[in-house]
Amino acid sequence: MDFAHSARAADYRERVAAFVRDEIEPVEVEYHRALAADPWVVPPLVADLKARAREQGLWNLFLSSASGLSTVEYAPLAEVMGRSPLAPEVFNCNAPDTGNMEVLHLYGSQAQQDRWLVPLLDGRIRSAFCMTEPDVASSDATNMAATAVPDGDEVVLNGTKWFSTGLGHPNCSVVIFMGLTDPGAPRHAQHSMVLVPLDTPGVKIERMLPVLGRHDEPYGHGEVSFTDVRVPLDSVIAGLGRGFEIAQGRLGPGRVHHCMRLVGLAERALELACTRATNRVAFGTPLSDLGGNRERIANARIAIDQARLLVLHAAWKLDTLGPAAARSEISQIKVAVPTMATAVIDMSIQLHGAAGLTDDYPLAAAYTTARALHLADGPTEVHQSLIARLELQKYRP
Known part of the structure; x- marks a missing residue:
């Protein structure tokens, strides 16, 4: 492999590095001071930084269809963003939104993309990914106890998820829920992924979990319960069993x-x-x-x-x-x-x-x-x- 950055990646890397150095790092103290005063409210300076980054074309760089960058070209940009906990969000390249946007881009229906992918790409909303569970070894997804069971033209969700990053963010509007649909199916065809608006009846954020004493505000890692949550069957991503x-x-x-x-x-x-x-x-x-x-x-x-x-x-x-x-x-x-x-x-x-x-x-x-x-x-x-x-x-x- 060629270790030199492509011309496109080198240009982006230089511009991202300059933005992190000149725009983001100088306001980190102010950002953290504001969060200390009100942990679950995004300080206004973030919106200003995001607007400037977008004006400079430093937006959604992780998504190849938006930036034209391959994985190996985006990697050095991710390294630069990693210098600051604020930088990924400023460039709309923050996890778990990046992964959720990739899922919707690759597997989502047109209706799902219109409703959720477009506002995520615009940075108007944020999302979370609900996979890990407290009562099973979630490193093996086949242990999953939460269920996503079809019922007519709906799918019914039950279970508890935790360490769902981003649930505390005030702009978090949707989660991707992964649950067991058919325990009798082949091992890797038992689970489904479902889009769930956070305000759906039966969805309850039980608590925000500290990690070594830190809550990672304003994103946080939440424990969330799903009790007889009903969403339309067309909320399933790509079809039942493809989770x-x-x-x-x-x-x-x-x-x-x-x-x-x-x-x-x-x-x-x-x-x-x-x-x-x-x-x-x-x-x-x-x-x-x-x-x-x-x-x-x-x-x-x-x-x-x-x-x-x-x-x-x-x-x-x-x-x-x-x-x-x-x-x-x-x-x-x-x-x-x-x-x-x-x-x-x-x-x-x-x-x-x-x-x-x-x-x-x-x-x-x-x-x-x-x-x-x-x-x-x-x-x-x-x-x-x-x-x-x-x-x-x-x-x-």
Whole structure:
């Protein structure tokens, strides 16, 4: 593969990086101060940033049909956006909306696209994805207990979902619910995905879940119950029984996006570590000359660059050979990148001392994000099992 960015990707990357540096990072303190005062209301400065980003053509860059970018071309843009927790929303490239928009773009009917995809692409509404459940091992989707059962011209939903990211956002208007439709069908044809307006009777947000003590406002991770929720049968995406197929199509590019954002987050943590190490003096010596810190910084540089190349290779294989051929590589990045990012951010926290644990620096929030991604989109152990299985297949008679 060619490691050089295409001319189109290089241009977008330069423009996105300039916007993050000049427009977003300078207002992060103001943004977080506003959220501290009112956690579940989006500060007005976000709408202003989004309008400016859209005017500059930096909008919906994740969607190839909108931007013309392949997965490997979008990956470096996701890395730049990963530097700031605010940046993805500013460019309308925030999860889980990106995955939900891809689902609607690839599998949605014209009516579903008109009702939900258009306002999502416009940034007028937000969405959530309801798959994980509290009472089963959701890393295996076939364990799913929530149900989506057809009843005449309706489908009836029952069950409880949790860690549904984005449910706390004031503009969240719709969720994609994944439930069991036919337990007697083949293993990967039992589930369906259904579009559910958040104000449908029987839908109740039970609570917002903290992650290592943080609520990730104004997005949040919600526990939501569905009690005899009825929606029209045409709310089912692509047809009954196609939920697992859609989920697999959704997760491949999404994992690349997650991992490249983590690479960007690790880069910012390393920048903060290097600044701290060169400017902070202890025992009459800069931190960079104490206690093996040079080796730690060197190892962080190596680890970030290794991870970036691994993700770009997975993205390239996804683009050129398709999701099935890139299964191992996509799982590899889901193991390697959160592990790398957690270690780099932890090192940076250590160099900052007690200050690194506070909100004076973005490191505590960054660590929470990186640690959570050891579990999100499939826990590390599940991906390791898949990688090993695919590797061992090469040697079986």
